[in-house]
Amino acid sequence: MKSKIFKTPNFKLKPRIIDSIEGDSVPCLVIQNNTLGTKIDGAFSPLNGIMLHFKPDLDAVSAPIILTLLGINFGGIVFCSTGDDGLIEEHTAEEWLKSGWLPIDIGNGQMDHHPAEEHPGICATSLMWEFILSQNMVEDDLRSRIQELVNFVTIRDTKGQRQNMDLAHVCDLISSDLPEQDCYLYMRSIIISHIDNLEGDNTDQLIKVLSEFRVAHPELSALPFLMDKYIKKVLACKNEDMPSILSLNPDKMRDILEVWLIDQKNFFDAEGLLTDATKFRLTNGKYGLFLQTDNKYFLKVALKNGASIIIIKNSRGNVQIFSQKSDKMPVSAIAGLIRHEELFLTGLKMPNDLTTLCAPGGANTNIYFTHNMILNGSDSNPNKKAMSVPISTSIQLIQMADGDYMPACRGRKTECIGSKCKIHFIGGHLPRCIQNFWMP
Numbered sequence: 001m002k003s004k005i006f007k008t009p010n011f012k013l014k015p016r017i018i019d020s021i022e023g024d025s026v027p028c029l030v031i032q033n034n035t036l037g038t039k040i041d042g043a044f045s046p047l048n049g050i051m052l053h054f055k056p057d058l059d060a061v062s063a064p065i066i067l068t069l070l071g072i073n074f075g076g077i078v079f080c081s082t083g084d085d086g087l088i089e090e091h092t093a094e095e096w097l098k099s100g101w102l103p104i105d106i107g108n109g110q111m112d113h114h115p116a117e118e119h120p121g122i123c124a125t126s127l128m129w130e131f132i133l134s135q136n137m138v139e140d141d142l143r144s145r146i147q148e149l150v151n152f153v154t155i156r157d158t159k160g161q162r163q164n165m166d167l168a169h170v171c172d173l174i175s176s177d178l179p180e181q182d183c184y185l186y187m188r189s190i191i192i193s194h195i196d197n198l199e200g201d202n203t204d205q206l207i208k209v210l211s212e213f214r215v216a217h218p219e220l221s222a223l224p225f226l227m228d229k230y231i232k233k234v235l236a237c238k239n240e241d242m243p244s245i246l247s248l249n250p251d252k253m254r255d256i257l258e259v260w261l262i263d264q265k266n267f268f269d270a271e272g273l274l275t276d277a278t279k280f281r282l283t284n285g286k287y288g289l290f291l292q293t294d295n296k297y298f299l300k301v302a303l304k305n306g307a308s309i310i311i312i313k314n315s316r317g318n319v320q321i322f323s324q325k326s327d328k329m330p331v332s333a334i335a336g337l338i339r340h341e342e343l344f345l346t347g348l349k350m351p352n353d354l355t356t357l358c359a360p361g362g363a364n365t366n367i368y369f370t371h372n373m374i375l376n377g378s379d380s381n382p383n384k385k386a387m388s389v390p391i392s393t394s395i396q397l398i399q400m401a402d403g404d405y406m407p408a409c410r411g412r413k414t415e416c417i418g419s420k421c422k423i424h425f426i427g428g429h430l431p432r433c434i435q436n437f438w439m440p
Helices: 058-069 093-098 124-134 140-159 167-177 180-196 203-216 222-235 250-276 297-304 331-346 354-358 391-402
Strands: 028-032 035-040 043-046 049-053 076-080 101-103 278-281 287-292 309-313 319-323 368-370 373-375
Touching: 035 093, 049 058, 058 124, 058 140, 058 167, 058 180, 076 180, 093 101, 124 140, 140 167, 140 180, 167 180, 167 250, 180 250, 203 250, 250 287, 250 297, 278 391, 287 297, 287 391, 297 309, 309 391, 319 331, 319 391, 331 354, 331 368, 331 373, 331 391
Parallel strands: 049 076, 049 101, 287 309
Antiparallel strands: 028 035, 035 043, 278 287, 309 319, 319 373, 368 373
8 A cells, every 4th residue: 555645634614413404314324435424315415524522542533544544535523522511412423413423432323332331342443444344445455454453443442451652552642742633633644654564564663763762861761671671572472463653664753752752751750749649548458549630640650559549630620530450449339329429419310220320421420430430521521510529428439339338327317227328329339238228
């Protein structure tokens, strides 16, 4: 495959729902004359564009990049907030598609795999690839190369694995450093470069570039160790499924290493925040950390230092809770308890089935749960209303889900059984002592 000059998408469009479209016909996504669009009652209309979330990850950007690689037009690109108060959630994915907009990796539509727990082993990129293949749009010389990329994106997105300088790591770095449209264009150039050089081995080039960096940045003592370790893994074929910086040309290697250098410096600087964090006990020698900060590197530092639960509250008041995957914390139970407390404090209606509060997704609250994260706002949904549950209560509920005890009822007499409070039992992940007092 020879490199081509690709057209820059229009990033200035403003999505809107077209109320004048009548009828109950369901729009069907199709590719016609190398253009992505919809058919409604047999009539084809090209898309106005696609919708991606703020701070896009590798999965979000790869789906439209594959369309570009194949010469399929899809209109413009708009980056938007998600969540109940975001642009996407104001209307269904079907309503957006009917108006000429395709949400990707958001919106719970045809190209979204969330809640991920309900759709294991797939991602937005794999959904797009499956759709493209169903349209018979791929020539044989590109199919295997794109398939390898799709396999990699799927593994990284569904299992959350990152390694230094693989494409997922690079996208995370670029996304945090550049505006969304610049991130997309840069990742497009990187992925296309990777596809172009898929069969190449640029190990010697990388070693040369690294040598230049070691001379230019002696203050970053960890750089040689980290990258030497990475190169050894590659040479030992331990990550042969991993599209990496090795497939890029020297100029792009330098660009990415510059961004990574800044990332590493910020990480080392953030280690000083550990002394400011509040530490709380969990069972079996585990512990959690809480810190009010806007420093995104604190999470990486806390995870590296072994915290099982990390609570971060930003300057807007939004709270994010992360868990150490290897510790297998009862995150769904924690989400259920905190959501229940939020509904109680705000006076909103409780669901008839309290176990639904443990489910992945939003559960009709302002608290989103997926994988090992509980998010009251995120980079892709920065305008989420801050939750009302105090941090001290959140810590207590986390300890309750993790431990084998139940606190006093705190005065909720109508919901109390003796000195135990059945209102707090949400899901089957909680200790037996809570289950024994549960009355459906």
